Amino acid sequence: MGSEARDVPDGGASAEVHSVGAEVQSPSSALLPRQGAEMPTGSTPSTDSIVSFVSFRISLRTEAMCWEPGRLFYSHMPRGLDVRINEMLQPIFSHINREDHAERTALLHLTRAFLKRSGWEASDDCAGWLKLYISHFPCISCVAVICQLKFVRFFPAIRLELDFDNMWKTRFEPADQRGAERFLAEGGLAGRRQRIEQGFYEW
Known part of the structure; x- marks a missing residue:
């Protein structure tokens, strides 16, 4: 039997992370973008105006584990986040608060969702792909967070595809x-x- 585990982001669209089973044919998640997902043309890029979009399909030891066709994340720290997960993906240059950037928020949610299904000892056995799009290029702190997730410790077998835009040339106009x-x-x-x-x- 297939099952679905709801994992709604606190600051983003309402959606579901799906546990995949034989009877699950298609996702039932419905994206409900928050009004003002991106600031209108004329705005300066800022933490609150940037959005991340993710999709993924993950397996555990060759068995399908969870998948998501598309989900939005905004600048908002997840509620009830295990302190160990928060410490796994540390921002750098902490003299400026970068912990709530949209791409880090997305990766915190996904790390929690994956570990909930695989267990803490089996993150190396998670495989598949994760696509992350950011509406503005990531800061150096978030690049460090992405590298921690992908290359260093936790999910080395998950293929990460990263793309981003440049709001300075897509949204910005001088005031x-x-x-x-x-x-x-x-x-x-x-x-x-x-x-x-x-x-x-x-x-």
Whole structure:
């Protein structure tokens, strides 16, 4: 029999992590994006304006364990998180609080979900793939968290595919009058994208 284990993110969309069995043919999770998943054009990239999107299919010792076709995560620390999991994926440069970034929030939720099913001693036996998209490029602290999850200790057999955008060229517009005039004179967002792609960026 297939079973489903609900693991709703505190700061993201309502969704389910699925335990996979012979009778589970398709996911029943429904994404319910929170209003303002990304800030509108004209906003400066910030922790609250960035969203992560994940999908995965994980097996344990060749047996299907859990899967998710798509789920959103925002900047919000999970409630009731085991302190051991929080310590597993440590941010760096702690003089600036980076613990609630959207990509770390996503990986904390997923680590908890995987360990709940595999047990603490069997994380090396988890295999499969995990796709992570971030609406803005990750900070160096979150790169460290991703490396801790993937390469160093916990899930070495899970293939991680990472992609990210650049909100400076997709969402940002200057707020001051002088900057706005220059921004428009240089072609707005389209001009910004072209300048970044050409390697010239001075904002």
